[in-house]
Amino acid sequence: MAADTPLSDAFRHFSDLVPVMMCRSDAEGRAIHHNEAWLRFTGRTPAEERGEGWLRGLHPDDVAAFTRIVEDARLARKPFTVEFRLRRHDGAYRWLLDTAKPVYEGGAFQGFIGASFDITDRKLAEDQSERALVEKEALLAEVYHRVRNNLQVMVSLIGLYGRAAPAPCRGSFEALGQRVRAIALVQQHLHEAPHIASIDLRDYLHRLTSGLGQLRRAGRISVTIDGSGTSLVEPRTANALGMIVAEVVSECLDTTAESVACAIGITIDAAAGAPVRLSVVSGSDAEAAPSGKAEVPNLGPRLIAAYAAQAEIAARGIGTRAEPLHLQLPEVLVHPVE
Structure with missing residues (x-):
């Protein structure tokens, strides 16, 4: 699925109703959707977050480990869980726990859908x-x-x-x-x-x-x-x-x-x-x-x-x-x- 492939209106509506930060990537690992909870957290637009744009908010010290874990999971087509720091709209970095699972359509791998939770207090x-x-x-x-x-x-x-x-x-x-x-x-x-x-x-x-x-x-x-x-x-x-x-x-x-x-x-x-x-x-x-x-x-x-x-x-x-x-x-x- 290409980065600009449209998602169904039903999925977009559902993800925006969920009070949890959600994202969707394509088969190459590029972001194709972030829900409203995610956008409220980062204070950025969907266009700014699409593709690899959202990675600009990732803490520099977490980029290498995050990239390795996600790429290994993408190649293996397996679920993954990763912790990382993401810059909030006020400039503060918050710890997130992200859990993602692979998505298949017609038996073909189409990327991941993930949910992120703020675990800074923990x-x-x-x-x-x-x-x-x-x-x-x-x-x-x-x-x-x-x-x-x-x-x-x-x-x-x-x-x-x-x-x-x-x-x-x-x-x-x-x-x-x-x-x-x-x-x-x-x-x-x-x-x-x-x-x-x-x-x-x-x-x-x-x-x-x-x-x-x-x-x-x-x-x-x-x-x-x-x-x-x-x-x-x-x-x-x-x-x-x-x-x-x-x-x-x-x-x-x-x-x-x-x-x-x-x-x-x-x-x-x-x-x-x-x-x-x-x-x-x-x-x-x-x-x-x-x-x-x-x-x-x-x-x-x-x-x-x-x-x-x-x-x-x-x-x-x-x-x-x-x-x-x-x-x-x-x-x-x-x-x-x-």
Whole structure:
């Protein structure tokens, strides 16, 4: 169909009644009709918009992508959807979402008919959300650096006091220092997440447990993560889970000899439409600490309960083989990963 081929009066009348911006192109991709809603938007005449004239209102930065998408669709004779900025009658550029479908007459391709919707408000909201996310991640990064520096000072102070303490107390100072280092490791892996504001649970636990395995008794801690699915969790939830897992690891190490390997098993159940659940089990072939090992207060269960409560995580059990730890994350804070 040539660019000057007349359209039926019925189509013109219908398109002008529709309160949506509409356009029609020929088989070569040239505009042959814009309805009244379109013309009111651009403030231009039908003659000015016909052919490739309407492209003068397209934002320069969108021309290349728009042209490529439309030409690919024309050659393939397939529907297409494209977003672009078009200059309004007052000179302001507005974001439009254009959806077009091919038109056939007698089996022959005759071009496209499309409808455009102003999505500027949506795009502005998306931009604001992206800026807010960037600001949030920058703030979290700054908090992480401050926390890390403070934790390093704490580890040094604990070490100094531990070396000066009476021999019976040194084991407790050592255990405290190890737990503070574990806290620092949790903060490190939170900060290293690709998106610190929403953290992939399975990836985070893989990285964290690998680091915990090298933090103390390197080579003698094995951690497996099984189950189905994963979720995106907020930093508060991820931090609490990290501290809980670190405490389970510490408890396993505190109750076994240095030559004994600890095995930690984590199972994730992240079925779509259901709360995310985790189960954690730890143990070894030699559960009891050897005689002569410094006594360390068994605070694990209390710490695990405290960490869970802070992030509104439902917790049951302590993480041993006899009493596995079962965790259920708050639904409002988790999002399935597709």
